[in-house]
Amino acid sequence: MKRRVVGIETEYGLTAPTVDGTPSTLDADAAARELFTPLLHRGRSSNVFLRNGGRLYLDVGAHPEYATAECDTLSDLLAQDRAGRHMLADLAHQANERLASEGKGERLHLIRNNVDSQGNSYGCHENYLLHRRRDFRQVADALIAYFITRQALVGAGHIRHTPSGPSYGLSQRADQMWDAVSSATTRSRPIINTRDEPLADSTSYRRMHVIVGDSNICEATTALKVGATEMLLDAVEDGLHIEDLALADPMRSIRELNTDLSGTHRLDLADGRQMSAADIQREIRRRVLHALDVDTLSPLHRYVADLWGRGIDALASGVWNTVETELDFAIKYKLLTSYCRRANTTFADPRVARLDLSYHDITNGGLAPRMEASGLMRRLTTDAQVLRALTVPPATTRAHLRGMVIGAAEDARVDLAADWVHLRLEIGSATPLALQDPLASHDPRIDAILDLIHSQSPVLPA
Numbered sequence: 001m002k003r004r005v006v007g008i009e010t011e012y013g014l015t016a017p018t019v020d021g022t023p024s025t026l027d028a029d030a031a032a033r034e035l036f037t038p039l040l041h042r043g044r045s046s047n048v049f050l051r052n053g054g055r056l057y058l059d060v061g062a063h064p065e066y067a068t069a070e071c072d073t074l075s076d077l078l079a080q081d082r083a084g085r086h087m088l089a090d091l092a093h094q095a096n097e098r099l100a101s102e103g104k105g106e107r108l109h110l111i112r113n114n115v116d117s118q119g120n121s122y123g124c125h126e127n128y129l130l131h132r133r134r135d136f137r138q139v140a141d142a143l144i145a146y147f148i149t150r151q152a153l154v155g156a157g158h159i160r161h162t163p164s165g166p167s168y169g170l171s172q173r174a175d176q177m178w179d180a181v182s183s184a185t186t187r188s189r190p191i192i193n194t195r196d197e198p199l200a201d202s203t204s205y206r207r208m209h210v211i212v213g214d215s216n217i218c219e220a221t222t223a224l225k226v227g228a229t230e231m232l233l234d235a236v237e238d239g240l241h242i243e244d245l246a247l248a249d250p251m252r253s254i255r256e257l258n259t260d261l262s263g264t265h266r267l268d269l270a271d272g273r274q275m276s277a278a279d280i281q282r283e284i285r286r287r288v289l290h291a292l293d294v295d296t297l298s299p300l301h302r303y304v305a306d307l308w309g310r311g312i313d314a315l316a317s318g319v320w321n322t323v324e325t326e327l328d329f330a331i332k333y334k335l336l337t338s339y340c341r342r343a344n345t346t347f348a349d350p351r352v353a354r355l356d357l358s359y360h361d362i363t364n365g366g367l368a369p370r371m372e373a374s375g376l377m378r379r380l381t382t383d384a385q386v387l388r389a390l391t392v393p394p395a396t397t398r399a400h401l402r403g404m405v406i407g408a409a410e411d412a413r414v415d416l417a418a419d420w421v422h423l424r425l426e427i428g429s430a431t432p433l434a435l436q437d438p439l440a441s442h443d444p445r446i447d448a449i450l451d452l453i454h455s456q457s458p459v460l461p462a
Contacts, residue, residue: 013111028062051407053399069399083389113360121176156214157332227304235291278316
């Protein structure tokens with residue numbers, strides 16, 4: 001497969017209930033300030049680029065957000081994504097200890113989901129580096145059917161509350177999308193955002209910004225979401241066409257498939273045919289694997305190809321036991337329905353709603369680590385990989401260069417302004433440095449910056 005930079009941005013829900021059930025005095029902004037207190041004290045900002053190459057910041061609407069570093073391997077991406085979860089969980093732990101020591105009754109909870117109790121949605125965005133081509137819009141349009149039907153496989157599961165009562169949906173995000181392709185992000189909330197912001201050499205690259213995906217809890221689901229898309233993009237760049245699978249009404253289709261737990265509902269295609277979401281995914285997978293040299297895939301991508309096929313089979317049959325430890329929608333459905341049987345209750349029970357929310361709560365460890373330890377959820381990273389990803393950027397992308405400079409500046413207590421592309425030392429007339437190639441992990445200009453930083457380090461007495 002081609003080297004391709006990929007990154008994930010995940011927005012988190014934040015709530016501050018009291019331990020005794022009385023009304024909280026912390027609104028969203030106040031809770032966010034509590035969460036980000038260590039960052040504000042350290043650097044006077046709630047928007048920081050980190051020595052691991054990632055970015056931690058407070059997004060619009062008081063949503064904490066973590067963006068992974070640029071990754072060109074799926075294993076690096078999974079470790080980076082989990083490292084961000086650990087960072088935010090640790091900030092919540094520090095805040096809760098501080099609130100307890102001050103005698104305050106509130107406790108912060110971070111929720112890795114996509115919709116709150118008021119119906120507000122927040123996202124998990126994927127970024128894929130593409131070689132610039134004139135037909136980008138046509139390529140984006142062709143991919144819409146893939147991304148819509150992908151939700152039936154990689155959705156995080158959701159209890160939908162309707163006038164006829166609660167029911168289970170495959171995806172939280174599916175009901176929140178309003179456009180197929182657009183340059184807007186919040187006003188129309190498209191599946192693919194076409195704003196041309198490559199964060200790289202604009203003559204060579206373009207960034208595809210995918211907004212439709214759920215925030216996944218299970219690492220295997222994240223691997224399928226990203227890994228299958230990487231394989232499809234490779235095949236498309238080599239000439240694969242899937243335009244004949246275009247949907248007649250994409251936004252209607254994404255809502256229809258979201259409630260189809262049987263796998264039998266057929267979607268209308270633009271050419272008049274009808275196919276189920278599983279049929280469309282199966283045909284895309286067949287074409288992708290035919291176009292690629294499967295023998296050259298990494299072990300993780302071979303696992304993704306296998307899970308892709310098993311997920312499609314499970315979706316088509318409505319029998320999910322073959323993926324009930326690997327795909328979020330099936331894992332959560334088993335968790336919730338098992339509880340309902342034991343408690344002799346239904347999805348309308350508030351206890352089930354709390355269990356649903358607990359599936360996404362990353363505070364105090366959450367349910368996921370315990371489910372992984374008991375074999376109820378597949379894990380693909382190791383503790384060692386995640387511990388390293390907390391402070392060490394991927395070694396084979398631009399993140400390596402940025403992370404080295406940020407780490408050196410932090411250690412030397414030298415002020416540095418950084419974004420995805422630019423580095424600027426706040427020392428005299430130091431020249432800003434632009435890192436325009438996301439795939440470059442070596443740059444001789446970095447040595448001069450590191451030498452300048454080290455020259456500012458205080459000499460400690462012997």
